Amino acid sequence: MTRRAAYAAVGSLVVGLLSVLPASPAAAATGQISGLAGKCVDVAGASSANGTAVQLYDCNGTGAQQWNVGSDGTIRALGKCLDVTGNSTADGAVLQLWDCTGGANQRWVVTAARDIVSIAADKCVDVTGNNSANGTRLQIWTCTGAANQKWSAPATGGDPSPGGFVVSEAQFNEMFPGRNPFYTYSGLTAALGAYPAFAKTGGDTVQRQEAAAFLANVNHETGGLVHVVEQNTANYPHYCDWGQPYGCPAGQAAYYGRGPIQLSWNFNYKAAGDALGIDLLNNPWLVQNDAAVAWKTALWYWNTQSGPGSMTPHNAMVNQRGFGETIRSINGSLECDGRNPAQVQSRVDAYQRFVSILGTTPGANLYC
Known part of the structure; x- marks a missing residue:
């Protein structure tokens, strides 16, 4: 050759990566994130408490499903950040809501191929078990290109x-x-x-x-x-x-x-x-x-x-x-x-x- x-x-x-995040990310877009079976990424019980589960649920337009996708790499709802539990990079680590800390486990890339990728783990947001039932927990998993890892998210412009x-x-x-x-x-x-x-x-x-x-x-x-x-x-x-x-x-x-x-x-x-x-x-x-x-x-x-x-x-x-x-x-x-x-x-x-x-x-x- x-x-x-x-x-x-x-x-x-x-x-x-910023040591301290701004109060609200610049160049951001807000809206629902939908995926498997047309259902939405949802904060369980619309609770803003640290550790609240992030799950799949019927889209309903509530604040629990309004995600602010920022060009700084954060994805936020109810004033808090989408977070990988325990800073884990392992397959199956579940997602939760947590205070925004600037940690790598709260940084994401929304790709043109409709993956949402954890920067820290280089893994994709995934619907556990390919199960479209309401309440199914979201996790990170090695990117496979499967339907349970594909999402329609607001464009950030960043x-x-x-x-x-x-x-x-x-x-x-x-x-x-x-x-x-x-x-x-x-x-x-x-x-x-x-x-x-x-x-x-x-x-x-x-x-x-x-x-x-x-x-x-x-x-x-x-x-x-x-x-x-x-x-x-x-x-x-x-x-x-x-x-x-x-x-x-x-x-x-x-x-x-x-x-x-x-x-x-x-x-x-x-x-x-x-x-x-x-x-x-x-x-x-x-x-x-x-x-x-x-x-x-x-x-x-x-x-x-x-x-x-x-x-x-x-x-x-x-x-x-x-x-x-x-x-x-x-x-x-x-x-x-x-x-x-x-x-x-x-x-x-x-x-x-x-x-x-x-x-x-x-x-x-x-x-x-």
């Missing part, structure tokens, strides 16, 4: 993901369930600052489509974020172009494919390193040892290189030229125009799955 030869010159969610990234950690984990632990979500979000236009250009749909397109191509290049380095070690000595004036100071076999886009060749390590302010020519191993550096090299290619295509993948998405043009820019000389339709289809399948997870549409021109 290391086609960059032809292109010369080419863990845990970080959220601004996004508690790091830097406003359109992909939450829960969605990232859903995309890459078998990923190598090296490829951390925190590494990705730490890298975003290197290219601030990425997944931040255009409207919400375009931003989500670009993030999905990038991750779909990354998925294909790494076998689902499994491979950190190129698997065919026999190729390693091939990626040194001695015609470059700087040569191969790290060694003849040091510039093999690494990272989410499988960066390879000495001239690409030199160009990426120069752009990022990192000496990758002399220390290419940073790409396989530092998750943030690895992600930065992938974003460097995505945002600045056109490869065998006519535009960068970033421009292809923000100018609505379609996902197919990103394939052309990454590996068009080997896959596009009928050269390898199975590989193209693999990328398209991942893209369609990822846009679904992000709650948007794929747009036109999926193929190259």
Whole structure:
């Protein structure tokens, strides 16, 4: 998967947790949260006492079902916060109402895919036992995508993901369930600052489509974020172009494919390193040892290189030229125009799955 030869010159969610919450969250929306069988998230007995159970109940419009969903990550009713009992992150930990403390167990992400995810546990609000009876207790559980974890909640207009990234950690984990632990979500979000236009250009749909397109191509290049380095070690000595004036100071076999886009060749390590302010020519191993550096090299290619295509993948998405043009820019000389339709289809399948997870549409021109 290391086609960059032809292109010369080419863990845990970080959220601004507050030690003290404001009296009422800014950028919030209030209303019912409905889910399984059309029933609502409800405070038992409309009681505001600490420890009151949060349950499923027929929607009735009372104050016990009016939830204030804030862009600060809190979800409140009756002046108190939705809380995971005992600060637990275990499957089956039940939800309750409690004084707002600013704790991570009171912080939530409402995703475009209609999950409500606990930031502390990276688990979803879940109806216990898939039971739609009135009074069924709500809990956190590993996100499964099942109907008993899907909710319609008021839109906040805010996004508690790091830097406003359109992909939450829960969605990232859903995309890459078998990923190598090296490829951390925190590494990705730490890298975003290197290219601030990425997944931040255009409207919400375009931003989500670009993030999905990038991750779909990354998925294909790494076998689902499994491979950190190129698997065919026999190729390693091939990626040194001695015609470059700087040569191969790290060694003849040091510039093999690494990272989410499988960066390879000495001239690409030199160009990426120069752009990022990192000496990758002399220390290419940073790409396989530092998750943030690895992600930065992938974003460097995505945002600045056109490869065998006519535009960068970033421009292809923000100018609505379609996902197919990103394939052309990454590996068009080997896959596009009928050269390898199975590989193209693999990328398209991942893209369609990822846009679904992000709650948007794929747009036109999926193929190259």
